[in-house]
Amino acid sequence: MHQMTLAEIARGLADKKFSSEELTKTLLARIAQLDPQLNSFITLTEDLALEQAKAADARRANGETGALLGAPIGHKDLFCTLGVRTSCGSKMLDNFKAPYDATVVSKLAAAGAVSLGKTNMDEFAMGSANESSYYGAVKNPWNLEHVPGGSSGGSAAAVAARLLPAATGTDTGGSIRQPAALTNLTGLKPTYGRVSRWGMIAYASSLDQGGPLARTAEDCAILLQGMAGFDPLDSTSIDEPVPDFSANLNTSLQGLRIGVPKEFFSEGLDPRIAELVHTSIKELEKLGAVIKPISLPNMQHAIPAYYVIAPAEASSNLSRFDGVRFGHRCEDPKDLTDLYKRSRAEGFGPEVQRRILVGAYALSAGYYDAYYLQAQKIRRLIKNDFMAAFNEVDIILGPTTPNPAWKIGAKNSDPVSAYLEDVYTITANLAGLPGLSMPAGFVDGLPVGVQLLAPYFQEGRLLNVAHQYQLNTDWHTRSPAGF
Ligand code: GLN
Numbered sequence: 213m214h215q216m217t218l219a220e221i222a223r224g225l226a227d228k229k230f231s232s233e234e235l236t237k238t239l240l241a242r243i244a245q246l247d248p249q250l251n252s253f254i255t256l257t258e259d260l261a262l263e264q265a266k267a268a269d270a271r272r273a274n275g276e277t278g279a280l281l282g283a284p285i286g287h288k289d290l291f292c293t294l295g296v297r298t299s300c301g302s303k304m305l306d307n308f309k310a311p312y313d314a315t316v317v318s319k320l321a322a323a324g325a326v327s328l329g330k331t332n333m334d335e336f337a338m339g340s341a342n343e344s345s346y347y348g349a350v351k352n353p354w355n356l357e358h359v360p361g362g363s364s365g366g367s368a369a370a371v372a373a374r375l376l377p378a379a380t381g382t383d384t385g386g387s388i389r390q391p392a393a394l395t396n397l398t399g400l401k402p403t404y405g406r407v408s409r410w411g412m413i414a415y416a417s418s419l420d421q422g423g424p425l426a427r428t429a430e431d432c433a434i435l436l437q438g439m440a441g442f443d444p445l446d447s448t449s450i451d452e453p454v455p456d457f458s459a460n461l462n463t464s465l466q467g468l469r470i471g472v473p474k475e476f477f478s479e480g481l482d483p484r485i486a487e488l489v490h491t492s493i494k495e496l497e498k499l500g501a502v503i504k505p506i507s508l509p510n511m512q513h514a515i516p517a518y519y520v521i522a523p524a525e526a527s528s529n530l531s532r533f534d535g536v537r538f539g540h541r542c543e544d545p546k547d548l549t550d551l552y553k554r555s556r557a558e559g560f561g562p563e564v565q566r567r568i569l570v571g572a573y574a575l576s577a578g579y580y581d582a583y584y585l586q587a588q589k590i591r592r593l594i595k596n597d598f599m600a601a602f603n604e605v606d607i608i609l610g611p612t613t614p615n616p617a618w619k620i621g622a623k624n625s626d627p628v629s630a631y632l633e634d635v636y637t638i639t640a641n642l643a644g645l646p647g648l649s650m651p652a653g654f655v656d657g658l659p660v661g662v663q664l665l666a667p668y669f670q671e672g673r674l675l676n677v678a679h680q681y682q683l684n685t686d687w688h689t690r691s692p693a694g695f
Contacts, residue, residue, distance in 0.1 A: 213230065213234075213235060213238045213239075214238065214239060214242055214374040214375070215374060215691070216377060217377055217426070217427055217428055217430065217431050218279065218280075218283055218377045218378050218426060218430075218431040218434045218435065219279070219428070219430050219431060219434065221235065221282075221283050221284075221377060222278075222279040222280075222281075222283065222434070225272060225281070225282045225283075226272075226277065231265075231269045231282075232265040232266075232268045232269050232272075232281075232282030232283075232284075232326060233262065233265040233266055233269055235265070235282070235284060236261050236262060236264075236265040236284055236326055236328065237262070239284050239328060239375060239376065240256070240258055240261065240328060242374070242375055243256065243328065243329075243370075243375045246373060246375060246695060247370075247375060249351060249356060250350060250351045250353060250356075250360075250369045250370070250373055250375075251332055251347070251348050251349065251350050251351060251366075251369075252331055252332055252350050252360075252365075252366040252367075252369040252370040252373070252375065253286070253329045253330065253331055253332060253366060253370065254289045254297070254299055254301070254329075254330050254331065254332050254333075254345075254347050254366065255289065255296060255297050255299070255329050255330040256328065256329040257293075257296055257327060257328065257329050257330070258328075258329075260296070260327065261284070261326050261327060261328045261329070264321065264324075264325075264326040264327065265282060265284075265326045267324075268281050268282035268324045268326060269282060271324060276324075278323055278324055279434045279437070279458075280320065280323040280324050280325045280434060280435070280437075280438045281323065281324030281325075282324055282326060283324070283325050283326065283377065283378070283434075284325075284326045284327075284328050284376060284377065285320065285325045285326065285327055285328070285376060285377070285378050285379055285380065285435070286327065286328050286329055286330070286331045286366075286367060286370055286371075286376045286379040286380070287316075287317060287327055287329075287330055287331065287379065287380045288330070288331050288333050288364050288366070288367050288379065288380050288381050288382055289301060289330035289331055289332065289333055289366070290333060290336075290337060290382060290412060290413040290415075291314040291316050291317050291330075291380060291411060291412055291413075291422070292310035292311075292312060292313060292314045292317065292411040292412075292413070293310055293313060293314070293317050293327070293330065294310060294311065294312055294313045294317075295309055295310070296309060296310065296330065297309055297330070298310040298330065298413070299330070299346070299347070300333070300335065300336050300337070300413045301332065301333040301334055301335040301336065301337075301344070301345040301346055301347065301363075302335045302336055302346050302559065302560065302561065302564070303346040303540055303558070303559050303560075303561070304533050304539045304540045304556075304559030304560055305413075305533075305538075305539050305540075306346065306540065307539070307540065308538055308539055310411070312411060313411060314408075314410060314411025314412050315408035315410040315411055315443045315445060315446070316380060316407060316408060316411070316412065316422050316439050317411065319408075319438055319439060319441070320380075320435075320438045320439065323438040325438060328376060331364070331366030331367040331370055331379055332345050332347055332348075332350045332365060332366030332369075333345060333362070333363050333364060333365065333366055333367075334362040334363035334365065334387075334563070335560070335561045335563060335564050336413070336415055336526070336530065336560075336564050337363040337364075337382060337384055337387055337413075337415040337420075338363065338415065338526070338563050338564055338567055339362040339363050339563060339630070340359075340361060340362050340363070340386065340387075340390055340630050340631075340633045340634060341359035341360075341361065341362045341365070341618070341620075341623065341630060342359060342360055342361065342362035342363065342365025342366065342369075342391070343359060343362070343620065343621070343624065344362075344561055344562075344563040344564070345366075346561060349620055350362075350365040350366050350369050351369065351620070352369065352372075352394065352395060352617050352658075353369055353372045353373035353395065353692040353694070353695050354372070354395065354396065354617070354657065354658055354659060354692045355617070355657065355658060357619055357620060358394075358617040358618065358619055358620065358658065359394070359617050359618060359619075359620055360372070360391055360394055360395050360617065361390045361391030361392075361393065361394035361395065361613075361617060362387060362390070362391060363382070363384075363387040363391075364379075364381030364382060364383070364387045364388055364391050364399075364425060365391050367379035367380065367381045367391070367425050368381070368391035368392060368394070368395040368397055368399070368425055369391075369395060371395070371397055371425055371426060371427065372395035372396055372397055372691075372692060372695075373692060373695040374691060374695055375695075377426065377427070377431065378424060378425065378426035378427075378431050378432075378434075378435045379424075379425050379426075380422060380423075380424065380425070380435070380439065381399065381422070381423060381424070381425045382412060382415075382420055382421065382422045382423070383399075383401035383420075383421055383422075383423060383637075383641065383647075384415050384416050384419045384420045384421075384522060384641060385419065385518055385522060385634045385637060385638040385641050386401075386612075386613075386633075386634045386636075386637025386638060386641070388400065388401050388423050388424075388425055388649075389401055389612050389637050389647055389648065389649035389661070389663060390612060390613055390633065390634070390637055390649070390661075391425070392425055392612070392649040392650075392661060393612035393613050393649045393651075393659065393660065393661025393663075394613065394616065394617040394658070394659060394661070395617075395659060396651045396659035396687065396688065396690060396692075397425055397426065397427055397649075397651065397688075398425075398426055398427060398428055398429050398431070398432050398648065398649065398650045398651065398678060398682075398688060399423065399424070399425045399426075399432070399648065399649050400423045400424055400432045400436060400646070400647070400648045400671060400674060400675070401421055401423045401640060401641070401646060401647045401648070402421055402422075402423050402436065402439075402440060402646050402671050403421075403450075403644060403645065403646045403668050403669050403670075403671065404418075404419075404421050404448070404641075404644035404645075405421075405448050405449055405450035405452075405644070406421070406440050406450065406452070406454075406646070406669065406671065407421060407422040407423060407436075407439045407440050407441075408422075408441070408443035408445065408446045408449050409421070409422070409446050409448065409449070410443055410445040410446045410449075414525075414529040415522070415525075415526055415529065416521065416522040416523075416524075416525035416526055416529070417448070417525055417529060418448075418521070418525060419518075419521070419522060419525070419641040419642070421641070422439060423436065423439070424436050424439065427688055427689075428679070428682055428688055429461065429648070429650065429674075429675045429676075429678035429679040429681075429682055430458070430461060430675075430679055430682075432457075432648070432675060432678075433457035433458045433461060433672075433675045433679075434457075434458065436457050436671060436675075437454070437456070437457050437458065440454045440457075440671075441454050452669055455672050457671060457672055457675055459672075460672050460673075460675075460676050461675060461676055461679040461680075462676075462679070462680075463676050463680075464499075464500060464680075465496065465499040465500045465501045465676075465677060465680050466499075466500035467500060467501075467502060468496075468500065468501040468502065468606050468607065468677065469501070469502050469504055469604070469605040469606045469607070470493070470496060470501045470502065470503050470504065470605060470606070470607050470608070470609050471504050471505075471506035471601050471604060471605030471607070471608045471609070472493065472503060472504070472505055472506065472608075472609055472610065473506050473507060473508045473511070473601070473608060473610060474505060474506075474507055475507065475508050475509070475511040475512070476508075476511075476610030476611060476636055477489075477610070477611075478512075478635075480614050480632065480635070481611060481614045482614060482615050482616070482655065484655045484660075485611050485613075485614065485615070485616070485655060485660050486611070488652050488653035488655070488660050488662070489609070489610065489611050489652065489662055491652070491653065492609075492652045492653075492662045492681065492685075493609065495681060495684060495685060496609075496677070496680075496681060498684075499680055499681075499684065501677075504604060504605055506601050506604060506605060506608070507597075507601075508594070508597045508598065508601060508639065509597060510590065510593040510594050510596075510597050511594070511597070511635075511639060513590045513593070513594070514590070514594055514635070514638050514639045514642060515631060515632065515634065515635055515638065516587070516590075517586075517587040517588075517590035517591055517594070517642065518587075518634070518638040518641070518642060519570070519631055520570075520574050520583045520584060520586075520587035521584070521587045521588070521591065521642070522567070522571075523567040523568070523570040523571030523574065524571040524574045524575050524583075524584050524587075525571070526564075526567050526568065526571050527567070527568045527569075527570075527571030527572040527575065528571070528575070530560070530564070530568055533555075533556065533559060533560075534551075534552050534555065534556070535551050535552060535554075535555025535556065535559070536551070539555075539559060540555055540558060540559035541555050542554035542555045542558055563627070566627065574587075590642075591642045591643075594639055594642050594643055595642070595643040595644070598639070598643045598645060598665075602667045606666070606673065607664055607665065607666050607673060607674070607677055608664070608665040608666075609662065609663070609664055609665075610636055610662070610663055611636055611660075611661070611662065611663060612636060612637065612649040612660075612661035612662060612663040613633055613636065613637075613660075613661065614632070614633060614635060614636065615633065616655045616656065616658035616659070616660060617658050617659075636663060637663070640665050644668070645665055645666065645667070645668060646665070646666050646668070646669070646670060646671045646674055647663055647664065647665045647666075647674070648663065648664045648671075648674040648675070648678055649661040649662065649663050649664075650662055650664070650678045650681060650682065650688065651687035651688040651690075652685075652687055653687055654687075654690075659687075664677055664678065
């Protein structure tokens with residue numbers, strides 16, 4: 213049962229082959245048995261899940277239908293869930309029970325999805341390895357000594373290990389696509405503004421975007437359908453009609469123009485990954501796509517610009533955690549300053565503190581023009597590069613990550629080496645574009661992803677290309693031994 217995709221689950225539930233309650237119980241038992249190896253969940257909500265599953269079964273018995281009605285999922289632990297701990301992977305919020313549901317959570321619940329729990333993540337979504345969580349590192353089910361990627365590493369590990377068919381994630385600089393690549397999943401970061409950020413704890417507000425992690429493009433279409441849409445509660449939500457993401461999965465790729473940026477094959481890319489990317493290009497050519505070499509000339513500035521903008525926004529967003537209103541409060545403060553200082557020093561881990569310091573510095577008077585303003589200018593140049601490229605091509609393709617999953621701890625002493633892993637993913641966030649990662653092979657037994665980028669609001673095109681690729685390849689069907 214645990215091998216089924218969301219699409220198969222929907223068919224099975226519709227055909228009354230099993231109930232949502234049975235499926236939910238099966239997966240909860242599987243989580244209890246296997247998750248101790250992975251640490252992919254922070255909080256399990258068994259009672260809530262069974263309640264939701266029974267309610268979904270009752271709705272189906274009353275004739276209701278829907279691809280998510282009764283489908284088990286998990287939520288990255290930065291989506292607020294009413295009455296349930298929402299920790300953001302931080303000691304700061306270890307005691308925080310959200311007083312309301314994030315829009316993503318309430319929309320998926322209304323569609324009948326059954327939430328089994330909250331998945332582990334890098335603290336405040338800062339990281340690429342899921343090692344900065346207060347609740348401990350998450351293990352990659354493909355090799356337990358390796359990281360699953362981050363920051364949505366818990367969602368990725370749980371789905372890859374077949375503990376869940378799909379889960380939510382968020383992507384500020386790659387945190388859906390990168391863990392998807394490192395665990396053999398399909399993950400989609402939607403256009404900025406497509407999915408509501410209401411109730412999604414902020415890291416860098418101008419970059420953050422929620423999206424689905426699943427095994428197939430078909431399943432990403434189903435989960436995204438439940439998440440997307442205008443939300444008056446989020447001032448950056450865009451009032452754009454949401455298409456039926458599943459409707460165009462079978463469109464032919466004949467004549468599709470795929471741009472391959474030369475900068476995506478720069479120094480630092482594992483040559484074995486480059487080879488797998490070229491193999492995937494050949495596969496898409498066989499399906500009728502036309503390949504065009506292109507250039508994104510400002511890409512080399514993306515990492516420095518991102519690592520100014522994201523920490524700057526984080527330092528501002530995280531100022532709300534002051535020990536007064538919610539979250540961790542130190543014992544016996546001497547005075548207000550002592551309360552602020554010790555609550556924050558105790559509540560935030562080292563990576564979060566590093567980013568707050570970098571961000572506050574970049575925003576300080578005297579340095580603002582030199583760092584933040586420059587970074588914003590680079591951001592515009594990167595967006596312009598994409599706009600020019602999309603005049604020539606329909607989709608852009610390259611590797612998702614320069615390397616496969618690294619060993620837990622391998623990059624701990626050098627944070628910049630981890631930042632460099634984001635080189636191919638962060639440009640889409642800086643420009644606000646949608647991007648998808650799909651399984652494309654293995655290196656040393658570890659999964660490799662290929663990334664597709666599309667113009668604004670063309671998530672459907674990404675899903676279409678990935679689905680056609682998946683109809684003709686079987687990488688996405690492979691599951692890790694032992695799970
Ligand atoms: N690795 C990037 C960072 O640490 C991206 C994280 C994310 O997308 N949330 O900022």
